[in-house]
Amino acid sequence: MSEEREKHGTILIVDDTPENVALLEAVLSEEYNIRTATSGSQALIIAGETAPDLILLDIMMPRMNGYEVCERLKSNPNLCDIPVIFLSILDSTEIKVKAFKSGGVDYITKPFQVAEVQARVKTHMRISKLQLRLEAQNQILEQIDAERTRLAMIVESSNDAIFSVSPDNIIASWNRGAEDIFGYTAGEIIGSPVFTLIPAALHHERSHIWQTILSGNQVEHFETIRIRKDGSQIYVSITASPLFNSDGEIIGNSVIARDVTEHRKMEEAIKHQAQHDVLTNLPNRQLFMELLSLELAQARRNGKKLALLFLDLDGFKQVNDTLGHSCGDRLLQEVSQRLKSGIRDSDTVARLGGDEFTVLMPDLTRTDGVRIVLEKILGVFKTPFMLDGVAVESSTSIGVCIFPDDGDSSEELMKNADIAMYAAKESGRNSYQYYKA
Numbered sequence: 237m238s239e240e241r242e243k244h245g246t247i248l249i250v251d252d253t254p255e256n257v258a259l260l261e262a263v264l265s266e267e268y269n270i271r272t273a274t275s276g277s278q279a280l281i282i283a284g285e286t287a288p289d290l291i292l293l294d295i296m297m298p299r300m301n302g303y304e305v306c307e308r309l310k311s312n313p314n315l316c317d318i319p320v321i322f323l324s325i326l327d328s329t330e331i332k333v334k335a336f337k338s339g340g341v342d343y344i345t346k347p348f349q350v351a352e353v354q355a356r357v358k359t360h361m362r363i364s365k366l367q368l369r370l371e372a373q374n375q376i377l378e379q380i381d382a383e384r385t386r387l388a389m390i391v392e393s394s395n396d397a398i399f400s401v402s403p404d405n406i407i408a409s410w411n412r413g414a415e416d417i418f419g420y421t422a423g424e425i426i427g428s429p430v431f432t433l434i435p436a437a438l439h440h441e442r443s444h445i446w447q448t449i450l451s452g453n454q455v456e457h458f459e460t461i462r463i464r465k466d467g468s469q470i471y472v473s474i475t476a477s478p479l480f481n482s483d484g485e486i487i488g489n490s491v492i493a494r495d496v497t498e499h500r501k502m503e504e505a506i507k508h509q510a511q512h513d514v515l516t517n518l519p520n521r522q523l524f525m526e527l528l529s530l531e532l533a534q535a536r537r538n539g540k541k542l543a544l545l546f547l548d549l550d551g552f553k554q555v556n557d558t559l560g561h562s563c564g565d566r567l568l569q570e571v572s573q574r575l576k577s578g579i580r581d582s583d584t585v586a587r588l589g590g591d592e593f594t595v596l597m598p599d600l601t602r603t604d605g606v607r608i609v610l611e612k613i614l615g616v617f618k619t620p621f622m623l624d625g626v627a628v629e630s631s632t633s634i635g636v637c638i639f640p641d642d643g644d645s646s647e648e649l650m651k652n653a654d655i656a657m658y659a660a661k662e663s664g665r666n667s668y669q670y671y672k673a
Contacts, residue, residue, distance in 0.1 A: 243267060243268055243269050244267055244268055244361065245268055245269070245288075245289035245290065245361055245365075246268065246269040246270075246271060246286060246287075246288040246289050246290075247264055247268045247269070247270055247271070247288055247289065247290045247291070247292060247357065248271045248272070248273065248279065248282055248283055248286070248288040248290070248291045248292070249261060249264075249270060249271070249272045249273070249292045250272075250273045250274075250275075250276070250278075250279040250291065250292065250293045250294055250297075250302070250305065251274065251292075251294040251297075251323060252274050252275060252294060252297045252298065253294070254274065256294070256323070256346070256348075257272050257274065259348060260292060260348070260353065263348075263350050263353055263354060264353070264354070264357060268289075268290075268357075268361075271286055271288060275297060275298075275299065275300065276297055276299065276300030276301065276302070276304060276305040277299070277300060279291070279293070279305055280305065280308055280309070283309060283315055283318065284312075284314070284315065287314070287315070287318070288318060289318070289319075289361060289364065289365075290318065290319050290320075290321065290357060290360060290361055290364070291309070291318055291319070291320045291321070292321050292323055292344075292357075293305060293306060293320050293321065293322055293323060293340070294322075294323045294324065295322055295323065295324040295326070295331070295335065296324060296325075296326075302322055302323075302324075302335075302338075303334060303335070303338045306320050306322075306335075306338045306339045306340060307338050307339060309339065310338075310339040316339075319341045319342075319360050319363075319364050320339060320340045320341060321340065321341060321342040321343070321344060321356060321357070321360060322335040322340045322342070322343045322344070323344050323346060323348075324343070324345065324346060325345065325346040325347075326345075327345045341360055341456070341457070342356055342360060344356060355499065359473070359494070359496075362396075363457055363473070363475060363492065363494070366396060366398075366475075366492055367454075367475060367477065367492065370398075370477055370490050370492070371477070395413050395416070396413045396417075396492050396493065396494045397411065397413045397414035397416075397417040397418060397472075397491070397492070397493040397494070397495075398411045398413060398414065398490065398491070398492055398493075399411065399414050399490070399491055399493075400479060400488050400489065400490050400491070401430045401488055401489055401491060402487075402488045403446075403486075403487070403488055405429055405430050405431065405442060405446075406427060406428070406429060406430070407425055407426055407427065407428055407429075407430055407432075408426065408488060409422075409426065410422040410425050410426050414493070417464075417470070417472070417493065417494075417495045418433060418462070418464050418465060419464045419465030419466055420465050424465075430442060432463070433462045433463055434462060434463070435461055435462075435463060435469065438460060438461060441460060445476050445489065446489070448476070449476060449477075449478045449486060449489040450478075450486060452478055452486070453478075454475065454476065454477045454478070455474070455475065455476040455477075456475065457473050457474060457475040457492075458473070458474060459471055459472070459473050459474075459496060459500070460472060460474060462493065470495055470497045471495070471496050471497045471499075471500040472493045472494060472495055472496060472497075473493070473494045473496050474491060474492070474493050475491070475492045476489050476490065476491050476492075477489060477490050510522070511523035513586075513587040515565055515568055515569060515587070516568060516569055516572035516587050517572075518572050518585060518586050518587045518593075519584060519585075519586040519587075520586065520587065520588075520589075521586070521588045521589065523586070524584070524586035524588070524594055524596070525646055527584055527586075527596060528544070528596055528646045528649070528650075529646050531596060531598040531599075532639060532645075532646060532649075534598065534599070535598065535599070535639055535640075536640075538599075540598070540599050540600055540601060541600040541601070541602075541603060541638060541639060541640070541641075542596070542597065542598050542599075542600060542638070542639040543595075543596075543597035543600060543603065543606045543636060543637070543638055543639075544594065544595075544596060544597075544636070544637045544638075544639070544649045544650070544653045545594060545595035545596075545597070545606075545609075545610070545613075545634055545635070545636055545653065545668075546592070546594055546634065546635040546636075546637070546650070546653035546654050546656065546657040547575075547592065547593040547594065547595065547613070547632045547633070547634050547635075547657070548591060548592050548593075548632065548633050548657055548661070549567075549571065549591035549630055549631075549632050550630065550631045550632060550633055550661070550665040550666060551630065551631075552564065552567070552590075552591040552630070555567055555623075555628060555630070559623060559624065559626065559628070563623040563624055563626075563628075566623055567621055567623060567628065567630065568587070568591065570621050571593070571621075571630070571632075572585070572587065572593070574616035574617070575593060575595070575613060575616065577616060578609065578612035578613045578615070578616045579595055579597075579609055579612075579613075580597065580605070580609065582597075582598060582599060583595055583596060583597045583598075583609070584596040593632075594650075594653075595609070595613070597609065603638055606636065606638075610634060610636065610668045613632070613634065614631075614632070614634075614666065614667070614668070617630055617631045617632055617666070631665060631666035632666070633657055633658075633660040633661040633665050633666070633667060633668070634656075634657060634660055634667070634668035634669070635652075635653045635654060635655065635656030635657030635658070635659065635660055635668070635669055635671065636653065636656055636668055636669065636670045636671065637649045637650075637652045637653035637656060637670075637671045638670070638671075642671045642673070652671040653671065655671060656669045656670060656671040656672075657669070659672075
């Protein structure tokens with residue numbers, strides 16, 4: 237019993253894959269009490285018996301999937317407040333929206349990243365506990381002045397920003413955590429409009445928050461942008477709750493704000509790494525194919541043309557064999573920079589892998605400009621590349637494919653541009669060829 241009191245709450249892990257359950261239990265058991273279930277029905281029984289502080293819930297389970305489990309939890313008055321974080325190998329927007337609509341507060345994609353799991357669990361455990369504190373505060377403040385003082389001290393010592401806003405959008409209280417996050421002291425900000433913290437483009441958020449508060453409901457945590465005293469913008473996770481007087485009338489709302497800027501930057505960096513080539517920082521194949529699909533859809537809607545250029549360096553293997561792979565890597569980096577200088581601002585150059593590059597030229601009314609870009613690209617190879625003091629001459633062979641003339645899908649255009657590129661190599665290299673059926 238003493239061990240349970242020392243830990244920071246209870247988590248129920250629900251997953252029909254034992255390996256996933258074991259991994260999550262290993263990651264979280266040091267800080268939290270862990271309960272596990274391998275099916276939806278078992279999860280509902282354990283949740284009713286133990287009332288965990290947080291549930292990690294797999295979506296894809298036999299007989300009863302995660303959505304159904306979550307909906308049953310939310311329909312139970314005794315279990316509806318338990319935050320649910322969904323787990324899934326699926327990562328589409330549709331899946332995530334469905335997860336949040338069924339009552340989930342967050343979404344973690346498999347395979348698990350240990351640091352992400354720990355951070356998200358800790359965040360939601362703390363937000364849940366802080367929200368419970370604020371709800372308790374509204375009740376206790378009406379009872380005993382001593383209790384009011386004690387709870388005010390809890391709020392003041394919180395690392396999160398906790399403040400209240402009046403119905404006329406004026407900041408009425410401000411804790412030390414808010415001073416640390418936003419840079420304003422209580423004396424500087426109390427009495428000021430809450431819009432001082434909100435970018436002009438996001439002022440509509442305040443109206444949405446207040447309408448929800450007037451209905452007596454809580455605004456569940458959401459991430460947005462706020463402004464610090466020094467003018468810099470930060471990402472924050474916000475939860476807002478109604479404040480009541482002794483007659484049950486709404487007299488304002490409380491706000492809990494947590495600075496998630498570093499976490500957001502980390503997510504953006506991870507996303508960038510997943511979509512860009514490590515060596516050249518150009519879009520990789522995955523991102524390029526996504527961009528190609530989007531531009532194709534746009535071209536179809538607008539009745540425009542689109543050009544796809546497929547490039548392969550001539551004699552690149554010889555550079556690797558004679559000067560080494562490090563020189564080959566620097567050549568690829570130099571090539572990527574020169575290619576970007578030869579295209580239009582609206583074009584995209586990507587590295588598919590090895591010495592293969594692609595250029596996407598969207599929004600074409602006529603194809604005359606394609607030839608100009610092709611000549612520019614060949615031109616940037618006329619100047620030798622300096623690698624470890626050695627002047628290395630390189631050239632490229634380019635295959636050209638035009639939508640809709642030479643293909644209607646991403647796969648067909650890529651295939652035909654590749655065919656045209658090999659035709660350019662066979663014609664003597666250092667040249668380009670348009671696809672011919």
